[in-house]
Amino acid sequence: MADDESTPRTAKGSRPRRPDPGAHPVEHVTEPVPVGGAGDDELRVRLAALEAENARLRERLSAAPAAVAPPTAAVPVARERRHVGRSALAVALVVAGALLAPVAVVASWASNLVEDTDRWVATVGPLADDPGVQQAVTNRITNAIVEAVGVDELAADATSALAGLGLPPRVSTLVESLQGPLATAATDLVRRGVENVVTSDAFATAWTEANRTAHEQLVASLQGDPDAIASIGADGTLSVELTTVIEAVKQLLIDRGLTILERVPEINASFPLMQSADLVRLQNAYRALHALGTWLPWVSVLLLAGGVVAAQHRARTLVVAGLSLAGAMLLLGIGIAVGRSLYVESLPDAVQRPDVAVVVYDQVVWFLRVALRAVAVLGLVVAVVAFVAGGSSAARALRASWRRGAAWLRGLGDRHGVSTGPVGRWLDEQRVFVRIVVASVAGLVIVLADRITPALVGWTALVAVLVLLVTSLLARPASVEPAGASAPAPPAGPPTAPAL
Numbered sequence: 001m002a003d004d005e006s007t008p009r010t011a012k013g014s015r016p017r018r019p020d021p022g023a024h025p026v027e028h029v030t031e032p033v034p035v036g037g038a039g040d041d042e043l044r045v046r047l048a049a050l051e052a053e054n055a056r057l058r059e060r061l062s063a064a065p066a067a068v069a070p071p072t073a074a075v076p077v078a079r080e081r082r083h084v085g086r087s088a089l090a091v092a093l094v095v096a097g098a099l100l101a102p103v104a105v106v107a108s109w110a111s112n113l114v115e116d117t118d119r120w121v122a123t124v125g126p127l128a129d130d131p132g133v134q135q136a137v138t139n140r141i142t143n144a145i146v147e148a149v150g151v152d153e154l155a156a157d158a159t160s161a162l163a164g165l166g167l168p169p170r171v172s173t174l175v176e177s178l179q180g181p182l183a184t185a186a187t188d189l190v191r192r193g194v195e196n197v198v199t200s201d202a203f204a205t206a207w208t209e210a211n212r213t214a215h216e217q218l219v220a221s222l223q224g225d226p227d228a229i230a231s232i233g234a235d236g237t238l239s240v241e242l243t244t245v246i247e248a249v250k251q252l253l254i255d256r257g258l259t260i261l262e263r264v265p266e267i268n269a270s271f272p273l274m275q276s277a278d279l280v281r282l283q284n285a286y287r288a289l290h291a292l293g294t295w296l297p298w299v300s301v302l303l304l305a306g307g308v309v310a311a312q313h314r315a316r317t318l319v320v321a322g323l324s325l326a327g328a329m330l331l332l333g334i335g336i337a338v339g340r341s342l343y344v345e346s347l348p349d350a351v352q353r354p355d356v357a358v359v360v361y362d363q364v365v366w367f368l369r370v371a372l373r374a375v376a377v378l379g380l381v382v383a384v385v386a387f388v389a390g391g392s393s394a395a396r397a398l399r400a401s402w403r404r405g406a407a408w409l410r411g412l413g414d415r416h417g418v419s420t421g422p423v424g425r426w427l428d429e430q431r432v433f434v435r436i437v438v439a440s441v442a443g444l445v446i447v448l449a450d451r452i453t454p455a456l457v458g459w460t461a462l463v464a465v466l467v468l469l470v471t472s473l474l475a476r477p478a479s480v481e482p483a484g485a486s487a488p489a490p491p492a493g494p495p496t497a498p499a500l
Contacts, residue, residue: 083312090311097303098324102332104296105375109368111293114286119367120215121208127363128207134198136356137271141198141246142191144269145253151190155183193253197245206245242269315390322383329376336365336372367451374452381461406473424476431475438467 112119127133197203246269304321311317343361347354388395413419420427427434442464449456 086310086312090307090317093303093307093310094317094321094324097300097307097321098328100296100300100303101325101328101375102335102372104292104300105329105332105371106368107289107292107296109293109371111289113364113367114289117212117215121212123364123367124211125204125208127360128204130356130359130363132353132356132359134195134203136353137203137242137245138191138194138198140269140271141194141242141249142187144242144246145190145194145249146187149186149190151186152183155186189256190253193256194249197249197252202248203245206248210242210245242271313391315386318386319383319390322379322381322386325379326376326383327379329372329379332372333369336369340365370451370453373454374457377454377457378446378452381457385461385465402469402472409473410476420474420476424474425478427471427475428477431471434471435468438464438471 113123114120304325308314308318308321340358340361344354344358347357388398410419442460445460446452446457
């Protein structure tokens with residue numbers, strides 16, 4: 001009887017044919033293919049060879065750690081030592097630069113105060129408008145004129161001459177009692193004349209010119225020239241001559257009828273600006289002052305920059321350097337406040353107006369306060385910029401938010417037909433160059449400024465940040481396509497064989 005076509009046929013020792021998946025399953029039994037004879041021997045030989053190879057591999061693995069462990073362990077140790085060394089060097093440089101910064105600021109301030117006439121006039125010029133200083137100058141000039149004229153002697157001679165005219169005793173006694181009031185009236189006349197001059201614009205002009213002329217002699221005074229107008233006494237008192245002001249007062253009093261001043265020779269009087277033993281030491285170290293004021297700021301900057309370069313995490317170290325610089329300026333400000341108290345306590349008893357001495361001290365160190373505030377603001381700006389550009393999660397999230405916002409604005413512009421085109425692509429390709437240029441220009445503005453102020457640093461940093469944000473917004477990454485553009489078709493892969 002013929003076999004059914006749906007029933008799979010098998011041959012002895014052959015593999016059964018796969019049944020048709022669409023046909024009904026049919027049970028069938030196939031005989032196992034016996035393995036015997038030479039086949040068993042060949043399998044045993046192969047199994048023995050594999051076991052031998054296995055044993056050799058175990059031996060190699062057991063012996064490998066002893067030979068390989070020392071080199072692999074030495075590399076991490078060496079790297080760790082290098083990292084520790086770089087970190088220690090970075091810390092040392094940053095600390096040295098931060099500690100040197102206050103000294104550099106003070107040295108630069110003192111050097112400019114001594115060598116820059118405009119800075120000197122700008123420092124002491126406002127003292128002419130201070131009421132306390134005006135009163136102190138008035139008293140000093142009045143006393144100088146009264147002493148030079150000899151008001152008490154003139155009053156005594158006048159009353160004696162009147163009493164010797166043969167007047168009755170009571171009248172003579174009355175005339176002699178007028179000696180004190182007459183001297184007081186003359187002194188008051190001189191004082192009113194001095195006050196009129198000192199509180200006028202003429203005094204401010206004379207004060208400025210006197211200090212400008214005195215500053216030209218200040219360097220000579222620091223060098224020990226005895227003919228200098230601005231002189232430093234042995235006790236460290238810095239004084240300025242008031243000859244110009246006194247001559248203006250004399251002419252005013254002569255015009256008002258006090259013609260006796262025409263016969264009075266030139267009156268010399270000085271006004272002390274400040275008194276400190278440090279001025280004597282400054283006089284002895286004048287040559288070193290110029291070098292320190294010129295080079296110490298750069299040494300401090302180079303130390304801080306070297307610490308950042310030597311650090312393993314430079315952005316983080318730059319944040320620390322900026323904060324350290326701001327902290328050093330804070331300590332300098334505290335030192336100036338403490339020095340103010342010590343200065344007042346060390347004033348000699350001969351100083352009649354300690355309040356005026358404090359006003360003079362505050363005015364002299366005004367530019368020093370401005371400088372330390374400017375450096376503190378610069379340190380904070382550097383720290384903020386380094387933090388934003390760093391690798392912390394907060395910085396990355398902030399930058400990602402800005403990129404998303406910029407991408408949304410670019411998409412909005414594309415939908416309205418506004419695009420930066422080739423300029424935007426160039427800005428994206430040259431974004432590193434643009435950042436370097438903006439940072440360099442901002443640094444040059446600060447370095448080349450005549451006077452570094454907190455406002456200058458703050459506005460320069462703000463403008464630089466705004467420029468960078470605008471260029472980042474205008475930049476157009478090459479991957480950005482206008483809205484509505486069709487995406488390119490994916491490349492065709494190799495042809496796949498049809499499923500069987």
